[in-house]
Amino acid sequence: MVNNIYIAKIFNEYADLIEIEGANRFHVNAYRNAAYNILNLPKSVEDMIREGRDLTEIPGIGKELAEKISKIVETGSFPKFEELTGRMPLELIEITKIRGLGPMRTASLYKELGIKSIKELEKAAAEARIRSLRGFDSKLGQAIIEGIKQREVAKKRFKLSLAQSIAQPLVEYLKACEGVKEEEIAGSYRRGRETVGDLDIRAVPQVSYGAALCYFTGSKEHNVALRQLALEKGYEYLAVSDHSKRLTVARGLNIERLARQIGEIDILNEKLDGIVLLKSIEVDINTRSSHRENGKHEGAL
DNA sequence: AGGCTGTACTG
DNA sequence: CAGTAC
DNA sequence: GCCT
DNA sequence: TGCTG
DNA sequence: CAGCA
Numbered sequence: 590m591v592n593n594i595y596i597a598k599i600f601n602e603y604a605d606l607i608e609i610e611g612a613n614r615f616h617v618n619a620y621r622n623a624a625y626n627i628l629n630l631p632k633s634v635e636d637m638i639r640e641g642r643d644l645t646e647i648p649g650i651g652k653e654l655a656e657k658i659s660k661i662v663e664t665g666s667f668p669k670f671e672e673l674t675g676r677m678p679l680e681l682i683e684i685t686k687i688r689g690l691g692p693m694r695t696a697s698l699y700k701e702l703g704i705k706s707i708k709e710l711e712k713a714a715a716e717a718r719i720r721s722l723r724g725f726d727s728k729l730g731q732a733i734i735e736g737i738k739q740r741e742v743a744k745k746r747f748k749l750s751l752a753q754s755i756a757q758p759l760v761e762y763l764k765a766c767e768g769v770k771e772e773e774i775a776g777s778y779r780r781g782r783e784t785v786g787d788l789d790i791r792a793v794p795q796v797s798y799g800a801a802l803c804y805f806t807g808s809k810e811h812n813v814a815l816r817q818l819a820l821e822k823g824y825e826y827l828a829v830s831d832h833s834k835r836l837t838v839a840r841g842l843n844i845e846r847l848a849r850q851i852g853e854i855d856i857l858n859e860k861l862d863g864i865v866l867l868k869s870i871e872v873d874i875n876t877r878s879s880h881r882e883n884g885k886h887e888g889a890l
Numbered sequence: 891a892g893g894c895t896g897t898a899c900t901g
Numbered sequence: 902c903a904g905t906a907c
Numbered sequence: 908g909c910c911t
Numbered sequence: 912t913g914c915t916g
Numbered sequence: 917c918a919g920c921a
Binding site for chain 4: 613615616617619620622648649650652653
Binding site: 688689690691692693694724789804805807809 | 903904905906907
């Protein structure tokens with residue numbers, strides 16, 4: 590049985606290998622993107638084929654990849670992948686995952702020193718042999734040795750509950766630190782994922798807090814989509830439409846915070862060139878409200 | 891044909 | 902500037 | 908390689 | 912409308 | 917998507 594996970598894995602491995610080989614990066618990315626989409630498909634690709642569906646319907650899958658998927662489902666692999674794995678060790682991919690070692694340096698290690706496994710890498714690093722390569726120095730060599738040790742530990746994800754028990758005291762500590770105005774744990778932790786890979790700590794100037802929080806909360810796919818949309822829109826305007834206090838799960842704005850947000854946006858509009866910030870708030874209309882209190886900020890909006 | 895997220899850090 | 906990480 |  | 916770049 | 921048949 591060839592499931593989606595398997596297909597995605599093959600594509601990811603293929604992407605890694607051709608990347609080490611020096612393939613065009615967009616080309617590489619097409620495979621990664623395809624793998625991602627297949628992995629998140631609510632339907633089994635195998636079933637789709639059985640039903641005679643066109644695999645090209647899957648986002649990120651074109652004629653070429655549809656063909657390769659068919660081959661994978663039929664035979665468990667596809668010709669180019671077989672050819673590649675016959676020529677390159679799959680373990681190079683593991684090397685790629687060590688901090689500081691991307692596709693280029695991995696390729697260099699392989700070509701120049703014949704390093705094709707973590708074991709060999711560890712040995713070469715310990716013997717300071719890798720320093721001879723361009724782009725390597727003793728500091729990187731040390732980092733690699735550390736990275737190999739850390740590798741096993743780092744690749745495990747934690748359950749959210751465990752992450753919380755670690756994050757909570759961390760936040761308390763940060764709060765007490767000099768110069769810390771606001772703090773929040775971002776990433777998959779903030780998105781409430783079931784498991785969390787790490788807790789990134791990052792300090793930014795206060796003016797960047799909002800943007801940084803958006804970016805570091807992610808996910809990566811969200812960020813990519815968000816920016817692509819912004820690009821398509823040509824940066825003409827950006828709308829900030831918040832919730833009122835009624836929506837407690839979103840920590841909606843009360844009158845005071847709304848006023849402050851309006852002020853902030855007005856100031857930004859003065860400074861910004863080429864993009865207009867729009868502002869609004871989504872509210873409930875209560876038939877019995879006087880409309881006077883709530884209308885206070887209508888003009889500003 | 892032409893774009894594909896965008897930026898900081900490190901060697 | 903190239904390579905890498907996020 | 909895929910997408911517009 | 913369908914194909915090409 | 918723009919350009920073209």
